[in-house]
Amino acid sequence: MQKYYLLSALLLVVLFPSMAQKDYFFPDETFSPSIPSPEDYFGYPIGDWHTRYDLMISYFEKLAESSDRASLEVIGYTNQRRPIVVFTISNPANIQNLEGIRTQHLRLVDPSLALPDVSKMPAIVNLAYSVHGNEPSTTEAAILTAYWLVASESDKAKNIRENAVVLIDPAINPDGRDRHSNWVNMHKSFPAVADPLDREHNEIWPSGRVNHYWFDLNRDWLPLAQVELQTKIKWYHSWYPNVVGDFHEMGTNSTYFFEPTKPFGSENPIIPRKNYEEINNKFAGYFAKALDDLGSLYWTKEVFDNSYPGYGSTYPDIQGGLGLVFEQGSSRGHVQSSQRGDITFAFTIRNQLATSMATLEAAVNEREYMHRYLREYFETAITEAGKDKSKAYVFGDEYDESRNRLFLKLLLDHKIKVFENQKDLSSEGKSFKKGKSWIVPTSQPQYRMVRTMFEKVTTFSDSVFYDASSWTMALAYGIPYSSQSAAAGGNEILALPELDLNFPELGKYVAYLADWSDYFAPKLLHQLQEAGVHVETTAVPFTSNTNQGAKEFPAGSLIIPTGFQKLNPEELRAAVQKAADGSSQHIWATTTGFSAKGIDLGSNNVSAVTVPKVLMLIGQGTSQYEAGEIWHLMDTKVGMPMSKVDVSLFGRINLFDFTTLILPSGNYNALTSGQINHLKDWLSKGGTLISLRSASQWLQSQEIVKEEYLTVDAEKEPDLLSFANQRNYQGAKNIGGSIYLANLDTSHPLGYGYRSNEIPVYRNSTIFFKPSKIKYQTPVRYTANPLLGGYISDSNLEKIKSSASVFVSEVGSGRVIHFIDNPNFRGTWFGTNKLFFNAIFFGNKM
Numbered sequence: 084m085q086k087y088y089l090l091s092a093l094l095l096v097v098l099f100p101s102m103a104q105k106d107y108f109f110p111d112e113t114f115s116p117s118i119p120s121p122e123d124y125f126g127y128p129i130g131d132w133h134t135r136y137d138l139m140i141s142y143f144e145k146l147a148e149s150s151d152r153a154s155l156e157v158i159g160y161t162n163q164r165r166p167i168v169v170f171t172i173s174n175p176a177n178i179q180n181l182e183g184i185r186t187q188h189l190r191l192v193d194p195s196l197a198l199p200d201v202s203k204m205p206a207i208v209n210l211a212y213s214v215h216g217n218e219p220s221t222t223e224a225a226i227l228t229a230y231w232l233v234a235s236e237s238d239k240a241k242n243i244r245e246n247a248v249v250l251i252d253p254a255i256n257p258d259g260r261d262r263h264s265n266w267v268n269m270h271k272s273f274p275a276v277a278d279p280l281d282r283e284h285n286e287i288w289p290s291g292r293v294n295h296y297w298f299d300l301n302r303d304w305l306p307l308a309q310v311e312l313q314t315k316i317k318w319y320h321s322w323y324p325n326v327v328g329d330f331h332e333m334g335t336n337s338t339y340f341f342e343p344t345k346p347f348g349s350e351n352p353i354i355p356r357k358n359y360e361e362i363n364n365k366f367a368g369y370f371a372k373a374l375d376d377l378g379s380l381y382w383t384k385e386v387f388d389n390s391y392p393g394y395g396s397t398y399p400d401i402q403g404g405l406g407l408v409f410e411q412g413s414s415r416g417h418v419q420s421s422q423r424g425d426i427t428f429a430f431t432i433r434n435q436l437a438t439s440m441a442t443l444e445a446a447v448n449e450r451e452y453m454h455r456y457l458r459e460y461f462e463t464a465i466t467e468a469g470k471d472k473s474k475a476y477v478f479g480d481e482y483d484e485s486r487n488r489l490f491l492k493l494l495l496d497h498k499i500k501v502f503e504n505q506k507d508l509s510s511e512g513k514s515f516k517k518g519k520s521w522i523v524p525t526s527q528p529q530y531r532m533v534r535t536m537f538e539k540v541t542t543f544s545d546s547v548f549y550d551a552s553s554w555t556m557a558l559a560y561g562i563p564y565s566s567q568s569a570a571a572g573g574n575e576i577l578a579l580p581e582l583d584l585n586f587p588e589l590g591k592y593v594a595y596l597a598d599w600s601d602y603f604a605p606k607l608l609h610q611l612q613e614a615g616v617h618v619e620t621t622a623v624p625f626t627s628n629t630n631q632g633a634k635e636f637p638a639g640s641l642i643i644p645t646g647f648q649k650l651n652p653e654e655l656r657a658a659v660q661k662a663a664d665g666s667s668q669h670i671w672a673t674t675t676g677f678s679a680k681g682i683d684l685g686s687n688n689v690s691a692v693t694v695p696k697v698l699m700l701i702g703q704g705t706s707q708y709e710a711g712e713i714w715h716l717m718d719t720k721v722g723m724p725m726s727k728v729d730v731s732l733f734g735r736i737n738l739f740d741f742t743t744l745i746l747p748s749g750n751y752n753a754l755t756s757g758q759i760n761h762l763k764d765w766l767s768k769g770g771t772l773i774s775l776r777s778a779s780q781w782l783q784s785q786e787i788v789k790e791e792y793l794t795v796d797a798e799k800e801p802d803l804l805s806f807a808n809q810r811n812y813q814g815a816k817n818i819g820g821s822i823y824l825a826n827l828d829t830s831h832p833l834g835y836g837y838r839s840n841e842i843p844v845y846r847n848s849t850i851f852f853k854p855s856k857i858k859y860q861t862p863v864r865y866t867a868n869p870l871l872g873g874y875i876s877d878s879n880l881e882k883i884k885s886s887a888s889v890f891v892s893e894v895g896s897g898r899v900i901h902f903i904d905n906p907n908f909r910g911t912w913f914g915t916n917k918l919f920f921n922a923i924f925f926g927n928k929m
């Protein structure tokens with residue numbers, strides 16, 4: 084250890100920054116003089132500053148302009164309008180023939196086509212950096228890798244250009260990358276300050292890790308909730324790379340990590356063993372040598388998880404390639420002290436450059452092998468499907484066209500083949516209607532993705548999870564589905580079916596009607612209210628004779644009376660039609676308030692929907708993920724403006740200007756007693772407070788609500804543990820993220836729009852509340868046997884049974900709606916989003 088300390092101190096302090104960029108990063112290279120180096124172009128050596136994204140893009144443009152070995156393609160734009168780019172490097176002949184190379188490569192992923200001559204095909208390598216924007220050595224290494232590969236005249240670079248198409252994605256998260264770069268650049272001192280407590284090394288909320296909507300993009304490869312990954316995955320399937328490098332940073336005191344990851348426990352059981360046991364070890368040798376040559380230490384086979392398909396290093400493994408995660412101990416800033424001395428930014432960049440170059444070398448040396456593996460992967464998918472007792476899955480929600488379409492889109496985006504269901508069928512107690520349900524056969528090249536979408540997994544080889552242990556997307560979407568023993572579908576679905584909205588003809592109507600069952604019904608309601616339309620809702624079902632015949636409207640359905648409006652009939656009709664188009668909703672109309680069955684339209688069970696005015700507290704101490712999920716939901720699914728206000732500004736808020744306050748998980752201890760009294764006053768006079776997870780614990784600690792935690796009888800704790808076992812013991816008690824079945828009261832305003840009284844929910848916390856003391860105020864409660872998928876310890880499973888998932892505390896004439904699970908998790912829990920919409924629009928009805 085002492086010896087290493089001396090060595091690394093020598094490397095860090097002596098070699099940099101006293102030596103110029105070329106000597107530090109490329110001591111033995113000859114570069115083409117006609118191509119500007121990053122230092123020439125930026126005016127500073129890489130490592131001196133965090134390079135701004137626009138500057139980097141202009142450098143890539145310059146490289147592509149200066150050389151026939153490279154091209155730059157803009158494939159999309161982020162939320163903040165930064166271009167999402169792919170920088171391609173190969174030899175000039177390959178660059179001229181990219182389309183030919185691409186189409187030939189794609190033959191490998193279709194087992195029905197003859198295998199092309201793989202000996203002549205270049206390796207397709209995607210190097211992807213900065214999915215976490217505050218892991219900055221990665222993008223700087225992308226710049227150096229691009230420069231080296233374009234400009235170096237070495238045999239090594241030449242060989243790679245000849246035998247590979249290198250696709251560099253310099254930042255998967257450009258918006259977060261610039262947020263962090265600006266932070267560290269604006270706090271840089273002269274000379275640099277290494278003290279970990281210096282402001283440069285401590286970002287404020289939200290961190291650069293996340294994108295515009297505060298999402299972790301390294302969880303989004305499966306859900307595709309964000310534009311960056313929607314763009315990336317579309318592009319990904321146009322290439323199916325053989326190798327994908329996914330570059331990260333970790334804590335400053337850590338060294339370097341590369342794969343293989345921890346055997347079995349952090350592996351995805353549906354990925355072929357060959358990937359883990361053979362290919363990863365083949366590649367690891369290259370990374371070890373590259374870092375050994377620099378005297379940089381590293382570790383493998385520990386800690387990092389590689390099981391969740393939404394990671395950038397796992398998704399490629401489920402697409403026949405090799406996904407590789409790299410983690411460098413961060414300087415987070417320009418230099419930071421660590422247990423091994425000062426870590427400079429340049430030092431971290433050099434390690435990432437070394438493994439980037441090693442990835443290219445390995446991919447080229449193993450290219451024939453990797454091509455054959457890509458073909459074999461999709462061939463074995465078909466043979467494995469043959470052994471699966473599920474021959475197909477049928478899915479579809481009879482009442483929710485929008486959610487069906489969202490799920491269909493997800494399947495198509497992941498290249499899963501879907502077919503029409505040609506007959507009504509019932510299976511496992513669910514019914515699937517022709518035209519409103521679809522068939523997914525298991526026997527198809529994307530068989531393993533089909534399993535990822537539908538299969539529930541409850542047995543694991545480990546009990547410690549870095550992240551989620553369950554990701555069954557059909558459950559997240561809340562889509563009814565069932566396994567089938569035979570596959571019989573009609574035409575293949577190649578694009579989303581057209582919507583037939585069928586707006587009522589001109590007529591003398593008493594009311595327009597809309598069903599709340601559709602996912603985008605809240606968007607309709609918001610657009611109507613925005614247009615000044617008075618909207619009512621029913622607390623009980625009724626059947627109305629409409630322009631399209633008798634139709635049942637369940638609780639929560641919207642009634643737009645043509646009387647009682649500020650708009651005249653023509654204006655009203657235009658406003659309703661515009662909102663219906665804008666939200667893709669069906670509208671019915673009736674000429675009579677007298678219902679065919681159930682209550683009439685003038686019943687006391689029908690009441691006006693108040694226009695919600697919503698405020699969410701955010702900032703230091705609150706969960707940026709949860710807050711971001713809510714912001715994203717309101718923007719992209721409802722289109723409704725919502726004030727997001729920093730907790731530190733609470734003293735300036737008049738809560739009486741708002742109907743609804745949202746508290747994401749977090750710590751609100753900064754609120755003064757006067758501010759808490761204002762909150763209590765507003766609540767008792769009718770406010771609606773929506774509280775998520777640990778925010779409910781804070782409300783309980785302040786006695787704003789007086790509910791009860793669930794504890795079980797003294798658990799069997801071991802008397803003694805070995806010191807080495809502590810992590811496993813603690814880890815097993817966590818709930819990293821798993822899926823449960825809960826009962827839903829569809830007569831409660833929170834249950835409006837749901838047709839089933841069972842609902843899958845997502846949990847990643849160990850907060851257990853008893854049901855509300857008021858008997859009818861626990862609309863969502865765990866069943867007695869709730870586990871659907873994922874890992875949970877036996878004692879936690881005991882606690883969770885029959886506990887509350889969503890419940891309401893009454894406070895004076897106001898109420899607190901507690902979400903103990905996360906209904907908006909990762910922008911992908913479409914099945915539980917409506918609970919949250921109901922809390923916003925119907926909060927004052929419960």
Ligand SMILES: [Zn+2]
Nearest residue numbers: 215218331332
């Ligand atoms: Zn990371």
